[in-house]
Amino acid sequence: xxxxxxxxxxxxxxxxxxxxxxxxxxxxxxxxxxxxxxxxxxxxxxxxxxxxxxxxxxxxxxxxxxxxxxxxxxxxxxxxxxxxxxxxxxxxxxxxxxxxxxxxxxxxxxxxxxxxxxxxxxxxxxxxxxxxxxxxxxxxxxxxxxxxxxxxxxxxxxxxxxxxxxxxxxxxxxxxxxxxxxxxxxxxxxxxxxxxxxxxxxxxxxxxxxxxxxxxxxxxxxxxxxxxxxxxxxxxxxxxxxxxxxxxxxxxxxxxxxxxxxxxxxxxxxxxxxxxxxxxxxxxxxxxxxxxxxxxxxxxxxxxxxxxxxxxxxxxxxxxxxxxxxxxxxxxxxxxxxxxxxxxxxxxxxxxxxxxxxxxxxxxxxxxxxxxxxxxxxxxxxxxxxxxxxxxxxxxxxxxxxxxxxxxxxxxxxxxxxxxxxxxxxxxxxxxxxxxxxxxx
Numbered sequence: 001x002x003x004x005x006x007x008x009x010x011x012x013x014x015x016x017x018x019x020x021x022x023x024x025x026x027x028x029x030x031x032x033x034x035x036x037x038x039x040x041x042x043x044x045x046x047x048x049x050x051x052x053x054x055x056x057x058x059x060x061x062x063x064x065x066x067x068x069x070x071x072x073x074x075x076x077x078x079x080x081x082x083x084x085x086x087x088x089x090x091x092x093x094x095x096x097x098x099x100x101x102x103x104x105x106x107x108x109x110x111x112x113x114x115x116x117x118x119x120x121x122x123x124x125x126x127x128x129x130x131x132x133x134x135x136x137x138x139x140x141x142x143x144x145x146x147x148x149x150x151x152x153x154x155x156x157x158x159x160x161x162x163x164x165x166x167x168x169x170x171x172x173x174x175x176x177x178x179x180x181x182x183x184x185x186x187x188x189x190x191x192x193x194x195x196x197x198x199x200x201x202x203x204x205x206x207x208x209x210x211x212x213x214x215x216x217x218x219x220x221x222x223x224x225x226x227x228x229x230x231x232x233x234x235x236x237x238x239x240x241x242x243x244x245x246x247x248x249x250x251x252x253x254x255x256x257x258x259x260x261x262x263x264x265x266x267x268x269x270x271x272x273x274x275x276x277x278x279x280x281x282x283x284x285x286x287x288x289x290x291x292x293x294x295x296x297x298x299x300x301x302x303x304x305x306x307x308x309x310x311x312x313x314x315x316x317x318x319x320x321x322x323x324x325x326x327x328x329x330x331x332x333x334x335x336x337x338x339x340x341x342x343x344x345x346x347x348x349x350x351x352x353x354x355x356x357x358x359x360x361x362x363x364x365x366x367x368x369x370x371x372x373x374x375x376x377x378x379x380x381x382x383x384x385x386x387x388x389x390x391x392x393x394x395x396x397x398x399x400x401x402x403x404x405x406x407x408x409x410x411x412x413x414x415x416x417x418x419x420x421x422x423x424x425x426x427x428x429x430x431x432x433x434x435x436x437x438x439x440x441x
Contacts (some may be wrong), residue, residue, distance in 0.1 A: 011077040012059075016165050017368075020214040023157035025150045027086045030067045032089035033073050063150065071095035078107045085153055086113045087146075089139075090122060100131040112153045120179055123423050127195035135221075137182045144186040151189050155218040157234070162218065167370040169217040169240035171315070172231050174262065176248040180298065188243070192217055195317035196367075215368040217315070225250035225258050232266055240315050240365065242266055246284045263293050272358050274314035276405070279369070316366030320359075322350045339363075340398040348387045355390060356381050372401050 057113050063084070068074050071092040077083075084430045092100055101113050117123055117135045123136050135152070137145060157339055162168040173188065175181040196216040217240050222228040225248065232239070232259070244261035277288050278296040288295035294314070312318035322331040324347065331346050333339040339360075343351065355358055361377035366368075376397060384390040 015437060017215060019165055020162050020168070021158050022156060022161060023084075023144065025154055027083045027130070028063050028065045029074055029077060029083040029086045029152075030065055030089070031069070031092065032067060033069055033093070035312075048253050051430055063102070069093075071100040073311055074100070075103060075107065078104060078111075083111065084110070085150065086111060087116055087149065088113065090096040090115050090118060097127060097160075098130055098132060100397065101130070105132060112157075114149050114150075116276045117178075121306060123178060128402050135209045136178055138179045140179075140183055142183075142186055144190055145182060148186040148189045151193075152185060152219065155220065159218045159220065162215070163238045164431065166215060166368075167238060167365075167374065168215050168230075169237045169365050171217050171219045172222060172228060172235075172236040172242045172244075174222045174225075174242070174244040174248060174259070180245075181221060184243075185221070187307060188219060188311075188439055189414065191311055192219070195312065198317075200239065210370065215370075215382070217366075224248060225255065225262055228262055229265065230267065232262075239273055241276070243276045245276055246288075260287065260291065260293075263291070276310055276314075314362075316363040320363050322346050323353065324350055336367075336369075336398060336402060340395055340402070343391060343395050343398070348391065350393055351394070352381055352387055355379075355394070360394065369401070372397070376440065 058253055061217075066077070066083075068077060071094050074086070086104060086284060088100075091097060097115065104113060105111055112134045113132065114140055115123075115133050117126055117136060118139050120138060127136055134156075135149075137149060139145060148352040154413055159168075159170065163170065167289055171188070171192075173181065173184070175184060178263065193216060196213060218234070220231050228242075228244070232242075242263070244259045244262055247254065247256045248258045249255065250258045250261070259277050259279070263277060266273055274294075276294045276296060277300055278283065280298045282299075284296050285295045285297065294310060296303060296310070300306065303316075313321075319332040319334050320342075321329055322333075322342055323329050331342045333342045358377055364373035364376070365391075376394070379393070381387075381390060384393070
């Protein structure tokens, strides 16, 4: 009976992960001149670059891209074909941009439209203020901007359902500079997908890994304090972290302290939430450090490496590093079996330090093990009269998790995944298997 219940739980979990990412960008309509297309595609290889990114990050369903030169040609195509996204490069030569977007959404309601400009001067006020254009970006010479646009739109379309289904995590980015978020989003998406792809090697088999790759963190973009607060309130139970500018609009006015104020509000709601502030003003670094908030300097030559390090340390990617309260590293684990083994022997001070800051559950969430994380996260250190009971609880919970994960799955066996106590065919619990030594002779 126990096996039947576990199998049902497995099937239910499989179905939920299979239901993630229901809205995919499969067909893109690119509106650009031949010259713009040549510049953007780098000698006509745009589709290959996009497909290459999908292969690199083990993604499926690389989108098909169809190009046209004018707004009217695009409207004619929309009347007879289905598209999931329109990308407009620079201004249209035959029709007003806002007028075209309005007509396109009349023909195809809900169709996302993105404007990709070469310079900020092309982003006149009506484009940025328009509710019809879903987002404006600046072409910065990096083809990964196309991948970032695709994933940004997919995240907006899927976030509500995917957080509700399995508890997919959310990262809030607050940035009002089009040029900067056009540079920053590709960096964040590339790193998140690279880390997620690396973590998926821990899956039980290929099917399991592919399903769980759909549960990577969503990245949601806000440009004002109010937009960020709406996202914070709506996804507070699913937040993985916040990356925010320091200076942006609040109550309709530019506020040089908006990022610090937002961090304070977020910490009051979620005290252990990782928050990274970034600014072009290096003087903001000291105030961030005084408030115990991480800081990145936008003009730093090491920005990408600093961002990568922060994501790995604070969003649960990479090894789990056991530290003492003073920051001294005493052990590290690269997978669940390694985490279990470390928990059996590391200093109790380290276990208490990490458990009190939800580091264990954050690490599990990054690996899309949401059920396990939500089981551990509510437990408080104060609930255990003896710290050794906390250690025993964590070890036993992880051990049961690994056993249950093996049931109902045709697995790729490795001793690193299963551990020394594992039984490849479940013989230890199968009543019909003879265990007498004579059976082996």
